[in-house]
Amino acid sequence: MARCVRGLEPAVSTEILQSGSASITSLAHREVVYRTPAADAPYPRTADDVFLLAERRGDIGPYKSDLAALAELAHAVDLDALERERRARGGPRGFAGIDISASYLGRRTYNRYDIEDAIGPVLAQRLGVPYHARRNGTAPPPDYSGWRLTLDGTHTTLLLRLGTRPAHRRSYKRATVPGTLHPPLAAAMALLADLQPGQRIMDPCCGAGTLLIEAHHVVPGTTLLGFDLDPEARRAAEANAAGTAPLRIERADAGGLPVADGSVDRVLCNPPWEGQVAAGGRLAARPERWWRELARVLTGQGRAVVLVPDARGLTHALAHGLEPTHVRQVSLSGRRPLMVRLERTRSPGPRRTAHRGKGG
Numbered sequence: 001m002a003r004c005v006r007g008l009e010p011a012v013s014t015e016i017l018q019s020g021s022a023s024i025t026s027l028a029h030r031e032v033v034y035r036t037p038a039a040d041a042p043y044p045r046t047a048d049d050v051f052l053l054a055e056r057r058g059d060i061g062p063y064k065s066d067l068a069a070l071a072e073l074a075h076a077v078d079l080d081a082l083e084r085e086r087r088a089r090g091g092p093r094g095f096a097g098i099d100i101s102a103s104y105l106g107r108r109t110y111n112r113y114d115i116e117d118a119i120g121p122v123l124a125q126r127l128g129v130p131y132h133a134r135r136n137g138t139a140p141p142p143d144y145s146g147w148r149l150t151l152d153g154t155h156t157t158l159l160l161r162l163g164t165r166p167a168h169r170r171s172y173k174r175a176t177v178p179g180t181l182h183p184p185l186a187a188a189m190a191l192l193a194d195l196q197p198g199q200r201i202m203d204p205c206c207g208a209g210t211l212l213i214e215a216h217h218v219v220p221g222t223t224l225l226g227f228d229l230d231p232e233a234r235r236a237a238e239a240n241a242a243g244t245a246p247l248r249i250e251r252a253d254a255g256g257l258p259v260a261d262g263s264v265d266r267v268l269c270n271p272p273w274e275g276q277v278a279a280g281g282r283l284a285a286r287p288e289r290w291w292r293e294l295a296r297v298l299t300g301q302g303r304a305v306v307l308v309p310d311a312r313g314l315t316h317a318l319a320h321g322l323e324p325t326h327v328r329q330v331s332l333s334g335r336r337p338l339m340v341r342l343e344r345t346r347s348p349g350p351r352r353t354a355h356r357g358k359g360g
């Protein structure tokens with residue numbers, strides 16, 4: 001099962017199907033269940049994490065007394081078979097300890113820690129290893145196996161993480177900056193952009209470089225160009241790209257880019273609108289300049305995929321001849337931004353934006 005950000009379920013399914021050997025069993029809120037005979041099948045980059053399905057049955061119910069059913073479920077799991085399967089698929093050997101993280105939908109008379117403490121110790125006792133309780137807020141030892149238990153109103157689902165750490169935690173991301181993008185969402189944006197080898201891809205507000213690095217993993221062999229005003233961000237992008245992706249990072253203002261007209265095939269960006277980072281430079285007073293530059297630098301067949309807080313800024317995109325051809329709302333850290341693909345409908349003319357309000 002691949003777990004993902006809400007709104008990315010179709011992106012995860014598409015990526016799984018495009019891998020060639022897998023079939024989708026079911027698709028629901030933040031999860032895609034799939035089968036693949038290929039033991040070395042790569043994890044979908046758009047997924048937050050990938051698990052083996054250990055056990056699935058009906059939802060246990062909303063009352064504290066219902067938690068007893070979880071001990072029975074823990075006893076039903078074929079732990080040997082599960083461990084063999086995980087190893088065959090490149091996962092770690094054995095179980096050093098149990099770390100379990102629970103979530104549920106709907107009203108319950110128990111909380112997530114009650115769920116975790118109802119099942120974790122039973123698994124630990126069966127395996128003869130320690131159980132790490134998340135109730136006390138401390139991080140589990142890194143070699144403990146990661147389990148998940150979800151209650152969605154229909155199913156009780158017990159999952160075992162395939163890898164040693166969550167798939168969304170990329171090894172390249174050594175440096176970070178405020179407002180940095182969740183890598184699976186960056187991968188979904190790169191996939192939506194229909195990248196091709198040989199293309200020139202740009203992020204005019206690149207932060208720690210997540211979008212460009214994910215773009216490189218989705219389609220290698222492109223030219224990757226990142227700009228940012230903040231020296232910390234540029235340093236982070238360079239550190240993350242080192243040994244991972246051939247990024248060219250430079251200082252520039254996204255409101256006036258040092259790039260020729262019609263010279264960029266793809267733009268990937270989450271601009272600094274209403275997030276943790278304020279727009280600086282020319283964008284501070286005139287955020288609509290961001291859209292004008294976007295339209296100016298794209299080639300005739302160019303495309304952009306952007307993450308914006310709402311649909312307001314798209315007025316500027318339309319005014320500059322860029323039409324939204326795909327819009328998807330996602331949920332992330334309590335926000336509901338839009339992932340939007342823009343394509344050119346006409347050449348950028350001298351026409352100014354009709355709307356002169358804040359451009360975010």
Ligand SMILES: C[S@@+](CC[C@H](N)C(=O)[O-])C[C@H]1O[C@@H](n2cnc3c(N)ncnc32)[C@H](O)[C@@H]1O
Binds near residue numbers: 228233269
């Ligand atoms: C939301 S963050 C981008 C995060 C990035 N996608 C990542 O994954 O780390 C927005 C970035 O825009 C930059 N920025 C703000 N104003 C800018 C401007 N006028 N020109 C270029 N970059 C700017 C900030 O320094 C910040 O790094």
